[in-house]
Amino acid sequence: MSTVELVGGLVCEHDEQVRIVRRHLPRYIELTRAEPGYLHFDVEQTVDPLVWTVSETFVSQAAFDAHHARVGAGDWGRATAGIKRDL
Template sequence: MIRLSGRLVCMSEDERRAVLAHRAAHEAATRAEAGCIAFRIDDTDDPLIFDVTESFRDRAAFDAHQARTRDSAWFAATRSILRDFRVEELRD
């Protein structure tokens, strides 16, 4: 299993609005991907920071997600937002 956890750190209200405008569609598209176990983008106490957690069945599913995301409206709108992520590969 591949697990990603971390934060999206917005530097402006415009970046925050981009996350809010595209979050629901991005979450739904990701959850529908083959191999997606879980995917969440959650608010935090700081309105400019969002917690991100995602889990995929294996490296191939995670890589497919990354490729799809790069061609998405989500990425076009949020590409400049700081991503502070940690990716772990968990073995049985």
């Protein structure tokens, strides 16, 4: 079994999207770090206030897939659906 790592970005187009990220991010991080198979997860705003760096590591592809299924069906997925992912 090998770990799955992802490093990418969340790229907002305007300040309203930044407010959405800030509003939902703490709970998103909390839920992700509580998931089975989580090893590492960080989302940090860069020097560009519209861009966030995402770094995540899970113990297996199955754990990574379960994370993304939960995210897609949850508040974070719905709230940030219109924000560009740069993976």
